[in-house]
Amino acid sequence: MASDSQERRPRLRIDIITLFPEYFAFPLKVGPVRRAIEHGTLEVNLLDLRSFADSPKEVDDYPYGGGAGMVLKPEPIVRAIESVHTPESLVILFSPQGERLNHERVKDLAGRRHLILICGRYKGVDERVRRWVDLEISIGDYVLSGGEPAALVLLDAVARWLPDSLGDKDSALTDSFETGLLDAPLYTRPPEFRGLKVPEVLRSGNHAEIRRWRRKQALLRTLLRRPDLLETQTLSEEDQRLLQEALEEFQQASSEETRPKEEGP
Numbered sequence: 001m002a003s004d005s006q007e008r009r010p011r012l013r014i015d016i017i018t019l020f021p022e023y024f025a026f027p028l029k030v031g032p033v034r035r036a037i038e039h040g041t042l043e044v045n046l047l048d049l050r051s052f053a054d055s056p057k058e059v060d061d062y063p064y065g066g067g068a069g070m071v072l073k074p075e076p077i078v079r080a081i082e083s084v085h086t087p088e089s090l091v092i093l094f095s096p097q098g099e100r101l102n103h104e105r106v107k108d109l110a111g112r113r114h115l116i117l118i119c120g121r122y123k124g125v126d127e128r129v130r131r132w133v134d135l136e137i138s139i140g141d142y143v144l145s146g147g148e149p150a151a152l153v154l155l156d157a158v159a160r161w162l163p164d165s166l167g168d169k170d171s172a173l174t175d176s177f178e179t180g181l182l183d184a185p186l187y188t189r190p191p192e193f194r195g196l197k198v199p200e201v202l203r204s205g206n207h208a209e210i211r212r213w214r215r216k217q218a219l220l221r222t223l224l225r226r227p228d229l230l231e232t233q234t235l236s237e238e239d240q241r242l243l244q245e246a247l248e249e250f251q252q253a254s255s256e257e258t259r260p261k262e263e264g265p
Helices: 004-008 031-038 074-084 103-110 127-132 148-159 207-225 237-258
Strands: 012-018 042-048 089-100 114-118 135-138
Touching: 012 074, 012 148, 031 042, 031 148, 042 074, 074 114, 074 127, 089 127, 089 148, 103 148, 114 148, 135 148, 207 237
Parallel strands: 012 042, 012 114, 089 114, 089 135
Antiparallel strands: none
16 A cells, blocks of 8 residues: 555656746646646746855856857756756756657656756856756757746646646547647637638537548648658558548639639629
8 A cells, every 4th residue: 555655746746947936936827737736746846046056146157268148057057956866857958959849758758757857048058967967858949048938838748648637638639749640620619700610510410520520631731731740650541531532622622712703794
C-alpha cells in the first residue's frame, strides 16, 4: 500500500529557473495548468535566479572576446539546478539551437516525473551551463526576449496531458497532430452567420457520415496547409479515396468561386 506522502506526490513536478518569476503569476491561475495544479497532478515551482547569485546583481556579465549584450553567468544557474535536481530530473534549456518542440516531444515530457526549465535572457547563457543540460528546445525560428514565453508554451502543452487538466478528458485525443493530421473544421451555433452556413452533414445526426466528413476534411486541410505531415503518414486505401474525393470537391468549389458571374439583362 502506498504511503500518504506517495499518494500526495504530483505526477509531474516542474521547476522553472527564471530572472522574472512574476512573469508566471497569472498563467499559473488559468486553464489546464490551474486545473492540474488544483487536482494535485502538477506542481510548479519558480526559482528566482537572483537568489542563487552571490548578490542580486551578479547574474550576468560581459562576454569574453567582446561584443554586444550580456551573458548569464554559470554559477547561479548551476546552483539553481543542483538545488532541486534528483535522479528523475530532466534539465531543459530553451535555445534557438534546440530541437523544435512538437507533439510527440510534449507527450514524452508529460510522462516524466520532474522537469527543470532554464529560461535564458539577454544574449544567452554561458556555454559551460550545457554540461548540466539534458535537452535543448526551441519553439520556433524567431527571437524572444527570454525563455519565459517558451516555458509557458511547454507548460501549457504538457499540462493538457495530465489527468484532470481538461474539462473533457477526451479532448486532447482529438486535437490536431494527435492523429498525425490537422484537425477538421469546427462549427458551433448559430447554424448560419452572415450567409455562412454550417455544413449540413454536421447537423444531420448521422454519426458515421460525420466521422467520414471530419476525416476527409482533416486529410484535405493537412494536404493544403501542412503537406509535410502527410509525408510521415501511411494512408489506408479508404483515406486515399477520401482525400481524392475531398480534392475534387475543393477544386470544384474553387472553380465555381472564380467563375465570372453572368450579368443580368
